[in-house]
Amino acid sequence: MTAVPPSGANEPPPPQRGLTREERGRDVSDAQAEAEAETSKPKQYLRAMSPRFVLSMAEGYPVVLKQFIQFCLIIIYPAWVFTVLVGALLHLAFYVTIYPVLWVLFWPVRASQKKNNPEEYEATMQKYAKK
Amino acid sequence: MGLFKRSTGAQVTVAPDVVSPRQIVSATVSTDRPVGKVTSATLEWGYTNFYRYHWAGRADSAAAAMNDTVWTMDQVGNHYGGERDTDDWVTVTKVDLPIAAGEFTGGSSTFKVPSWAPGSSPDLARWSCRLTIARGGGDVDAHGDFTVVIGSADSQVTDEPLQRTGGDGDTDMDIVVPSLLFRAGETINGQILLTPHADMSDGELGICWGYRCLSHPLVRTPALGGTSKSGQTIKLGKGIPLRNGTPVTVPFAVPLPGDAPPTATAVHSSLEWFLEAMLMYSKWTQGIEKMRRQIVVVNAP
Numbered sequence: 206m207t208a209v210p211p212s213g214a215n216e217p218p219p220p221q222r223g224l225t226r227e228e229r230g231r232d233v234s235d236a237q238a239e240a241e242a243e244t245s246k247p248k249q250y251l252r253a254m255s256p257r258f259v260l261s262m263a264e265g266y267p268v269v270l271k272q273f274i275q276f277c278l279i280i281i282y283p284a285w286v287f288t289v290l291v292g293a294l295l296h297l298a299f300y301v302t303i304y305p306v307l308w309v310l311f312w313p314v315r316a317s318q319k320k321n322n323p324e325e326y327e328a329t330m331q332k333y334a335k336k
Numbered sequence: 337m338g339l340f341k342r343s344t345g346a347q348v349t350v351a352p353d354v355v356s357p358r359q360i361v362s363a364t365v366s367t368d369r370p371v372g373k374v375t376s377a378t379l380e381w382g383y384t385n386f387y388r389y390h391w392a393g394r395a396d397s398a399a400a401a402m403n404d405t406v407w408t409m410d411q412v413g414n415h416y417g418g419e420r421d422t423d424d425w426v427t428v429t430k431v432d433l434p435i436a437a438g439e440f441t442g443g444s445s446t447f448k449v450p451s452w453a454p455g456s457s458p459d460l461a462r463w464s465c466r467l468t469i470a471r472g473g474g475d476v477d478a479h480g481d482f483t484v485v486i487g488s489a490d491s492q493v494t495d496e497p498l499q500r501t502g503g504d505g506d507t508d509m510d511i512v513v514p515s516l517l518f519r520a521g522e523t524i525n526g527q528i529l530l531t532p533h534a535d536m537s538d539g540e541l542g543i544c545w546g547y548r549c550l551s552h553p554l555v556r557t558p559a560l561g562g563t564s565k566s567g568q569t570i571k572l573g574k575g576i577p578l579r580n581g582t583p584v585t586v587p588f589a590v591p592l593p594g595d596a597p598p599t600a601t602a603v604h605s606s607l608e609w610f611l612e613a614m615l616m617y618s619k620w621t622q623g624i625e626k627m628r629r630q631i632v633v634v635n636a637p
Binding site: 215216217219220221222223224225226228229231232233234236253258260262263264265266267270 | 390392393394395396397398399416417426428429448450451452550551552553554555557558559561601602603604606
């Protein structure tokens with residue numbers, strides 16, 4: 206470790222530096238943050254379908270461009286609702302058809318984890334308990 | 337009468353051209369003939385900071401995820417947001433030059449380069465002395481550039497922990513270097529200590545230098561990354577036996593480029609140097625291991 210000699214009294218203080226992407230955290234609009242914070246899946250899909258969420262995707266663009274993008278987003282709004290609905294239906298279809306099969310298929314793996322790595326198993330259960 | 341008289345302009349001459357932190361640099365402003373109708377004349381000492389930023393849109397918006405989908409990837413020009421290169425002026429000291437009766441004839445100023453000054457490099461900062469003459473009529477702007485080189489006494493060395501950039505850690509890699517501070521053009525002599533935790537297949541080992549710029553603008557949205565560059569990987573050995581409980585030491589010599597930009601932290605971006613070692617197992621299902629050791633590079637004695 207090399208110590209830098211203290212800066213002189215007649216020296217201006219170093220200017221404040223900004224923050225990196227990691228230091229700032231996620232950069233999302235209010236509408237999207239609310240949708241992501243929603244714990245219930247149907248409500249989350251409903252929030253994603255709201256016009257407020259769709260219009261907020263133009264946030265962060267310069268003026269004029271923002272309004273133009275919002276205009277385009279209004280035009281594609283029916284398609285957006287359709288896409289989200291199809292996504293929600295696929296999500297539901299997965300949970301009633303494939304998920305139970307996988308759940309039965311991986312039963313032995315879970316059982317062996319519970320027996321051999323109880324702490325890790327409990328931690329995983331806690332992690333996915335309320336999701 | 338003054339309507340067709342061209343603004344004379346002014347020249348800023350900075351001496352010396354190359355300075356180190358805590359040294360004094362002086363600027364002389366000269367004009368071909370007196371500049372009239374002047375309200376103020378200011379000299380600003382500072383640097384132009386180059387960085388990358390996210391130019392529009394929320395960086396983590398739901399729409400940004402669509403840039404990466406297979407069916408929209410080829411839609412060039414239709415991306416959401418995106419990153420751009422830019423630069424901003426950072427003022428360190430401001431000096432008002434004397435004007436007499438609305439007329440500016442020249443002036444001079446001295447500046448002590450601060451100890452925390454980021455070193456000059458095309459990837460990060462260009463130091464200059466900027467003259468702005470505000471006047472009735474066209475303003476006069478001029479600047480003189482100088483280079484700040486960083487010596488070993490001016491840089492702060494912190495021993496950062498080794499960073500794993502790839503692999504599962506079946507073999508521990510430690511990059512051992514005699515010091516963390518190197519000069520541009522110097523050859524880094526060190527060794528890599530390989531400690532396998534299980535019987536692995538034989539390994540192929542390589543090492544290279546690299547640097548990257550971090551984007552951390554004050555106001556704008558930061559970009560994910562900035563300029564980064566790495567040297568050619570130097571092969572250190574093939575068929576290195578990696579057996580549990582048998583550590584292996586492999587020496588290396590990595591020459592740094594002579595024009596290496598110095599490690600520096602500026603307001604909107606930073607430049608950091610590292611050595612990256614890569615171990616490839618001969619059995620390809622075992623994958624690779626990659627480790628990074630942060631180092632400090634200076635470009636003056």
